[in-house]
Amino acid sequence: MELDWSTFALEVVNFLILIWLLKRFFYQPVLNVIEQRRGQIREELSQASREQAEADQLKSRYEARLSDWETERQAARAALEQELVQERGKRLRQLDDELDRQRLKHAARDLQQQTQWRRQAETEALQLGAAFAGRLLSTLAGPELDRRLRQLFIDQLTTLPESALKQLHQGRLDEAQRIEVVSALPLDESQQQAIRQALEQRIGPSQGQWQFRQDAQLIAGLRISIGGWLLHANLQDELRFFSEAAHAE
């Protein structure tokens, strides 16, 4: 255990050289890499902090925007609901008006239809009544009824107003050559003479041709045509007038 000065000196030099070698080829490169990595980490942390701040800002902005949107949405929804209520009320009123119009129209149509049905029924009833009365009167008709109808005709001639008599007289002049008398039963001479006398008393004497003929369809009574005028007192015409009058009503 002695101190060798050569070894001592060489060891000092060796260690100093080793320090230089390791510092040059080991410590500095590694420390530089570590420092670069730390710088990179610091930069990334700084970048991350900036991005975090931006993200927070964006988040707050989007939250504010979402809040605004929610407010706008609620306002739009309220406006829409109000508009829907108004539109619904308007449509309901229109529908009520339309229903009222349709109801009135249907009521008018029903009334018209009922009126038509009633009129048709009345017409049919009158026709049936006329037919029934015609058949009944055909059964009941006879010389007596026929005589009474002729007498009725003669009596009514006396009650004709003056204006009618003038028109008949004018008709007799225009068509003087022909006066037709249609009777339900054949008329004998006296009966024909009675009729001619009654007419000539009221409208004056006639020089024209008198024509008498029988038409059983008259049932009872007679019909006289003077020019364009008809004088009648028979059941067929009465029944027809009755039904037509009722139908006209």
Add this chain to the structure above:
Amino acid sequence: MNESNPLGTAILFHLGPLALTSTVLTTWGVMLILWLASRLVMRGLHLQPGPWQTAAEGIIETISAVIGELLTPQQARQVLPFVATLWIYLVLANLVGLIPGLHSPTADLSATSALALLVFLSVHWFGIRANGLRAYLRHYLTPTPLLLPFHLISEITRTVALAVRLFGNIMSLEMAALLILWVAGLLAPVPILMLHIVEALVQAYIFGMLALIYIAGGLQSQQLRQQKEAP
């Protein structure tokens, strides 16, 4: 290889006035291994490190953390090459003795004395760089000039203690292994060799930590005085 001392430190040949011993050659071998390892590991440095780069960065980060516990970051960056080289070199130098036919350089008092001398000088070098010569020398007079002899004795004795502690531990381990091998046979020294591994790491740590503490003491003496004088 014509001369040898009783503890196995052989003088291999002379280079002019310098006698090259096995200690020096082994030291050169250790330096070569460290330089090659550094070149190999640092050949492809990347920000995304590989396994070897990770290990190298781990070593330096650990040493920096230990130094950083005692010094400011700026002082730690100045001191790091010296202290880290001490730890790395001593670990390797202490473990070289496990290889049959080789002796640890630290089993030679000349080598440990050289390292102790470098620690002694580095303490003053870093202290003077940090505080200036006058301020640094003034701390020998604090708290009272009466303690100056004790400061000087302390400087010498702790340096001698550094050298002798490391030399004694490593040399005794190698000697014990050699004696057991002579007495008991081939595999008998294995427990002693395992103890050698632990002891080599511990002694390297102690030597480097003491050097760091001494350097930190030299750096912080002026700072403590300034803190006391500050209102």
